[in-house]
Amino acid sequence: MSTENKPSKKESLFSKKNRKLLKDPLGDSNPITIQVLGICSALAITVQLQQAVIMSLSVLFVMIGGNLIVSLLRNLIPDRIRIIVQLVVIASLVIIVDEVLKAYQPDVSEKLSVFVGLIITNCIIMGRLEAFALANKPGPSVLDAIGNAMGYAWILLAVSVVREVFGSGAISLPGMGQVKFFNADSSLFFANGGFYEHNNLMILPPMALVVVGVIIWIQRSRNEALIED
Amino acid sequence: MAINKNSTGYTFAFSIIMVVLVGASLATTSLSLKEKQKSNASEKKMMDILGAVGIESNRSNAKEKFQEIVIERISFDYNGEHSIVKSDDIEDADDPFYIDVRKNYRSNKPTDASWTDAKDLRFPIYVCKVKDPDTNDSLILNVIPVVGSGLWGPIWGYVALKDDNQSIYGAKFDHKTETPGLGAEINGASFSNSFKQNKVLATKTEMVSDTLDTLTLEDEKKTVIDSLKTLNYDWLFNAFSLENYNGKVTDKGHAFFTIAKGGTNTKESDQVDGITGGTITSKGVEEMINRNLAIYSRYFDKEAK
Numbered sequence: 001m002s003t004e005n006k007p008s009k010k011e012s013l014f015s016k017k018n019r020k021l022l023k024d025p026l027g028d029s030n031p032i033t034i035q036v037l038g039i040c041s042a043l044a045i046t047v048q049l050q051q052a053v054i055m056s057l058s059v060l061f062v063m064i065g066g067n068l069i070v071s072l073l074r075n076l077i078p079d080r081i082r083i084i085v086q087l088v089v090i091a092s093l094v095i096i097v098d099e100v101l102k103a104y105q106p107d108v109s110e111k112l113s114v115f116v117g118l119i120i121t122n123c124i125i126m127g128r129l130e131a132f133a134l135a136n137k138p139g140p141s142v143l144d145a146i147g148n149a150m151g152y153a154w155i156l157l158a159v160s161v162v163r164e165v166f167g168s169g170a171i172s173l174p175g176m177g178q179v180k181f182f183n184a185d186s187s188l189f190f191a192n193g194g195f196y197e198h199n200n201l202m203i204l205p206p207m208a209l210v211v212v213g214v215i216i217w218i219q220r221s222r223n224e225a226l227i228e229d
Numbered sequence: 230m231a232i233n234k235n236s237t238g239y240t241f242a243f244s245i246i247m248v249v250l251v252g253a254s255l256a257t258t259s260l261s262l263k264e265k266q267k268s269n270a271s272e273k274k275m276m277d278i279l280g281a282v283g284i285e286s287n288r289s290n291a292k293e294k295f296q297e298i299v300i301e302r303i304s305f306d307y308n309g310e311h312s313i314v315k316s317d318d319i320e321d322a323d324d325p326f327y328i329d330v331r332k333n334y335r336s337n338k339p340t341d342a343s344w345t346d347a348k349d350l351r352f353p354i355y356v357c358k359v360k361d362p363d364t365n366d367s368l369i370l371n372v373i374p375v376v377g378s379g380l381w382g383p384i385w386g387y388v389a390l391k392d393d394n395q396s397i398y399g400a401k402f403d404h405k406t407e408t409p410g411l412g413a414e415i416n417g418a419s420f421s422n423s424f425k426q427n428k429v430l431a432t433k434t435e436m437v438s439d440t441l442d443t444l445t446l447e448d449e450k451k452t453v454i455d456s457l458k459t460l461n462y463d464w465l466f467n468a469f470s471l472e473n474y475n476g477k478v479t480d481k482g483h484a485f486f487t488i489a490k491g492g493t494n495t496k497e498s499d500q501v502d503g504i505t506g507g508t509i510t511s512k513g514v515e516e517m518i519n520r521n522l523a524i525y526s527r528y529f530d531k532e533a534k
Contacts (some may be wrong), residue, residue: 079239085247092251096258105267106273106288113406204410 021143025151028223029191032155033216037123041115044155050172052160054101054108056153058116060091060125063125063145070133071141077134087120094119108174124148159211167202234440271326280388280401281372282357297374301356302326307348309527325353334376344520349466352524357389373525377517380509382406384415388424388518392415400424402514412510422504423501485522488515 031037038059045051069089070077077085098116103108109116119125128148133141164171165181172178188194201207220226232239272288275295286294295317304325305312319326328351337346342496355372369392376385386402400421407413414420488503488511503511 076234078234078244080235080244081240082398085243088247088251092255099258099262099266103269106266106269149312200410221351 013118018140018143020138022147022150025147025181026154027145027151028226030151030155030219031127031148032152032212034226035124035127035221037127038152039212041118041122042152042159042212043205045112046156046160046163046208046211047167047203048111048164048172048178049157049160050108050174050176050178051111052153052156053174054105055112055115056149056156058094058097058101059119059125059152060146060149061097062090062119063128063149064142065093066090066129067133067141067145068138070129071136071138074134074136082134083130086126090101090125090129091120105174108225120183124152155212155215158215159208162211163202163207166199166205209226242376275325278355278357278372278374278387281399282359282361283362283389298357298359299355300358303354303356304328304351305354305526305528306351306430309524309529309531312528322348325351326355328353329385330374330376335383338378339413339520344524347524352521352528354525354528355387368392368398371529373521375517375521377513377520379404379407379415379513380412380507381408384510384513384517386415386514386517394526394533397424404510407510410506411504412507414504414507415510415514420501420504428459435480485519485526488512 011096021167025031028034032039032042041055044053066089068087072087073085094117098109101116127143132144161171168180169179169182170177170178180186182188185192186194188196190197258357269288272291275291276286279291279294279298282296282298282371284298300316302319302325303312303528310453313323313325315324315326330353333347333350337344337350353374357372359368359370359440360366361368370389371392371394372387372389374385374387376383377396378384382405384402384404386400388400389398390396391398402415402421403416404413487500
């Protein structure tokens, strides 16, 4: 077991308990695959990797900011209006993200369109504020935010890599644009006498659901404790 | 602490302080990023206009290329009169470049056939000079912005006409929230390329003769015939009026341009293929092109006179 079982006055930021806050959401309590929250945006914006990267960074920023602010204010927020306060905090952070994207990543911002705004209604964020930040100190709250945002992010990135590689034959990163693996007139393509064709189904939303489904399948077959009756 | 967190007074005080702080921080963010966002938007607009005349550009060279290609920016009013022509650098806020056609459309949605809601608006034209890729001659093109409604939200685009104002040189469309894979395809190359294949607009004479066939009242016929002489084209709008767009009246008159339904093999020169599964978006494209052309044709005809 742990080397220090005695309750110390000041808990280290990277104690076992806190490491768990970071690690759990990546695996066994992943917000998307286990709690099935925030699915809508995960399905909608995973057509390209660059969109998923920007979306993940936005959620990371909003979650850290939201958890930190709410945790700092936890003793000041009146109970009766705490949900409204959380919403205001999230909404203003999201608007800041949206404005910054419009200024510095206009192309990605256009593609993400309403989904940046919809981070406000992302259940993961509201859930963490209500369940964790309101009752915990700022340090652990930030770790919890990073953990959950990363748990959301890696699913998004995985799904978008699969969809972009097979759907568009390309990979894209913010600032770099989309890099295609073959030219459109490559002889590999069916139209030019080859054998290959991009899988258009991958671009369509249902395929995101299938890819997420496959991740859930793999995860549950590795850890049977996750399987519900 | 002596403060009762659950008292009404505390709740109010907390809310007021919170709202003031949040409001101030959002206002600061918005103000400090406004310039950057504005220049992004105008770069995008330049790229779209250049795209309509077949010139590829990106955010870094859009401004430079725009100044090179677009030789004049013109604006005129609803009746095709009082035109302003600018050809130097884009400086003042009343430059035709800054006419926000999308905003104008949003706040003056057509409620009648001849779009009288747009009476007070000004309409921009971007005159471009490009080299014809085939013959290497220089071409003068008039790029006109068009805005309309698709299935879910606004659609818009730029149509480049050759200097006869009758043949289409190129077009570029975009949308806000059309269905991916269906209506959203209007921003793809395959749709905009179909406008390039020697498509011409129907002439007014063709439109008049077809319109006359559909009219039964002698008065109406007389109005249409007179209108050709007086350059008053209110009747034109009837050919593709809102009613037509909404599907209530189908074969009334002859529009400048039509988007054909799928399966139509023989295409007139004033038709392009619609998008399968994107009928309402395609119809929206047709409606916006015709509604705007009716207004622009006033200006073109007055200029030609």
